Amino acid sequence: MSMFCYQCQEASKNTGCTVVGVCGKNESTAKLQDLLIWLSKGISWFAARGRTVGAGDPQADLFVAEALFSTVTNVNFDSTRFVELVREALSTRDSLRSLVESALKGKGESLDSDLPAFATWAPASLDLDTLAAQGAAVGVMSDSSLNPDIRSLRDLLTIGLKGLAAYTDHAVVLDRQADEILTFIEDALLATTKDDATADELVGWVLKAGEKGVQAMALLDEANTSTYGHPEPTSVNLGVKPGPAILISGHDLRDLAELLEQTQGTGVNVYTHGEMLPALAYPAFKKYDNLVGNYGGSWWHQQKEFESFNGAILMTTNCVVKPRESYKGRLFTTGLVGWDDVAHILDRKEGGQKDFSKVIEKALACESPVELESGTMTIGFAHQTVLSQADAVLGAIKSGALKRFVVMAGCDGRQGSRSYFTEVAEALPKDHIILTAGCAKYRYNKLNLGDIGGIPRVLDAGQCNDSYSLAVVALKLKEVLGLEDINELPISYDIAWYEQKAVIVLLALLFLGVKHIRLGPTLPAFLSPNVVKVLVENFDILPITDAPSDVAAIAAGQ
Numbered sequence: 001m002s003m004f005c006y007q008c009q010e011a012s013k014n015t016g017c018t019v020v021g022v023c024g025k026n027e028s029t030a031k032l033q034d035l036l037i038w039l040s041k042g043i044s045w046f047a048a049r050g051r052t053v054g055a056g057d058p059q060a061d062l063f064v065a066e067a068l069f070s071t072v073t074n075v076n077f078d079s080t081r082f083v084e085l086v087r088e089a090l091s092t093r094d095s096l097r098s099l100v101e102s103a104l105k106g107k108g109e110s111l112d113s114d115l116p117a118f119a120t121w122a123p124a125s126l127d128l129d130t131l132a133a134q135g136a137a138v139g140v141m142s143d144s145s146l147n148p149d150i151r152s153l154r155d156l157l158t159i160g161l162k163g164l165a166a167y168t169d170h171a172v173v174l175d176r177q178a179d180e181i182l183t184f185i186e187d188a189l190l191a192t193t194k195d196d197a198t199a200d201e202l203v204g205w206v207l208k209a210g211e212k213g214v215q216a217m218a219l220l221d222e223a224n225t226s227t228y229g230h231p232e233p234t235s236v237n238l239g240v241k242p243g244p245a246i247l248i249s250g251h252d253l254r255d256l257a258e259l260l261e262q263t264q265g266t267g268v269n270v271y272t273h274g275e276m277l278p279a280l281a282y283p284a285f286k287k288y289d290n291l292v293g294n295y296g297g298s299w300w301h302q303q304k305e306f307e308s309f310n311g312a313i314l315m316t317t318n319c320v321v322k323p324r325e326s327y328k329g330r331l332f333t334t335g336l337v338g339w340d341d342v343a344h345i346l347d348r349k350e351g352g353q354k355d356f357s358k359v360i361e362k363a364l365a366c367e368s369p370v371e372l373e374s375g376t377m378t379i380g381f382a383h384q385t386v387l388s389q390a391d392a393v394l395g396a397i398k399s400g401a402l403k404r405f406v407v408m409a410g411c412d413g414r415q416g417s418r419s420y421f422t423e424v425a426e427a428l429p430k431d432h433i434i435l436t437a438g439c440a441k442y443r444y445n446k447l448n449l450g451d452i453g454g455i456p457r458v459l460d461a462g463q464c465n466d467s468y469s470l471a472v473v474a475l476k477l478k479e480v481l482g483l484e485d486i487n488e489l490p491i492s493y494d495i496a497w498y499e500q501k502a503v504i505v506l507l508a509l510l511f512l513g514v515k516h517i518r519l520g521p522t523l524p525a526f527l528s529p530n531v532v533k534v535l536v537e538n539f540d541i542l543p544i545t546d547a548p549s550d551v552a553a554i555a556a557g558q
Helices: 029-053 058-070 080-105 128-137 148-173 178-191 198-227 255-261 274-281 283-287 301-307 359-363 383-388 390-399 416-427 439-443 463-478 502-511 529-539 547-555
Strands: 234-237 245-249 270-271 293-294 312-313 331-334 343-345 378-381 405-406 432-438 456-459 491-496 517-521
Touching: 029 058, 029 080, 029 128, 029 343, 058 080, 058 148, 058 178, 058 198, 080 128, 128 390, 128 463, 148 178, 148 234, 178 198, 178 439, 198 255, 198 283, 198 463, 198 502, 234 274, 234 293, 245 255, 245 274, 245 359, 255 270, 255 274, 270 274, 274 301, 274 378, 312 359, 312 439, 331 359, 331 390, 331 416, 383 390, 383 463, 390 463, 405 547, 416 439, 416 547, 439 491, 463 502, 491 502, 491 547, 502 517, 517 547
Parallel strands: 245 270, 245 312, 270 293, 312 331, 331 343, 405 432, 405 491, 432 456, 491 517
Antiparallel strands: 234 378
16 A cells, blocks of 8 residues: 555545545655654653653644644645654754753763664655655554554544644644643653553553543633633624635634734735634624624535635635645645645744735735625534523523433534434424534534524534533533533533544543443544444444434433
């Protein structure tokens, strides 16, 4: 096989992509990503050794998180950028080694003589072919003798760490950093390299990753709300206004804030797209009269929607797909996002902003967007809003008007089978309320599902990382209702997954003790049959079946 990748729900034949990724990732990029993960283990080795002698580099710790995030599905497809990241990884690792050796020398000690290969490997050349060849030698399937259950648990942990790294990096962008999360990422990466690690030990690491996932999402929630205010119920315009425009997608609220500041007074309208939709519910963004609404739906529609938009497009954090030539010249990436031959906006310098002047210049030269739809929808039901209505919610539960919450958070994707989630939303009893976060909501957030005593039957908490809000609501309900076990709540879980951020959300739920989670549209390809058995036996995880059967089971509390 020329490559192997099975980290996302689109894995070919639910086994793995071996020629080219269904996501569009090519062979070289896949191998460079494998190499970057391997070298991040080398950085982690020296970071962990350095902590024993008081030597370290916070920037090296942060680089490991950024390296992992860069390999998340639909983030970066630019092999040239990955060559640079690999070069930076080698430089970071070797600089950290020097710090550790110096600290050890001061104590009359020295490094072990038998260092692992990822801590010492040096390429004969830094060209793409040489690096890709090494990536092929250290990829997921490079050790054919490895026990498949151990491989599965190692990869479940690694894939969860990628999601954890993404949320951690989101918080760092807003100047919130938890060093213990960064050091955990390094220690957990090293746990995947231990030949003597048992399955039980790796399961322990996986659950610990879930715990850190809760911590990271709480940190990011605090970063977002302290900077931009708590989301509030907001009616969002779905139509368009005449005039030049910029469409911003992804998750980075700071990018949006800086873009809005720089577009004020230019005559350029700004629209959100995909996972940027929840930004419209934050009070801080409502002062910008040129933030005029949301355009389109979830990430996988972007080829058609970006073409119709006509204006400039800015992709932040992730969710980019192969651009069509018709709009490639209007597309800009920033942060860790990348695509070959697409203009990239450089990171902000300390104390400054990113320079979006080229994006604005492009927008001013473009036509108005083509309207895709009209009307409005309501968003902004994060934990503070829902908990502020606790009396109404509890009253509806006690009166029997509200029988059950159904958590339908997670990701959207291309497969036609994902119509299941629309069918479930439409078929749920009228006394059930959907709690959602992430782009999975685009399967049903524009349906007219009504309300229960003024409470909308779809409560949108926000981005995928805002799944934390759903956990806060559940834990508060458990407390108020005086329940001992979170699984006694009238809450069912019907989760859609696609990529690695959804995996860390799942692990966070498992850490919180949530059981009986339906997961789909398929179970992850990186889970071996025995690992699936462990998850079923310990957490009662279920694959989705069909909408009528699952709705009947949910309504029956099963």
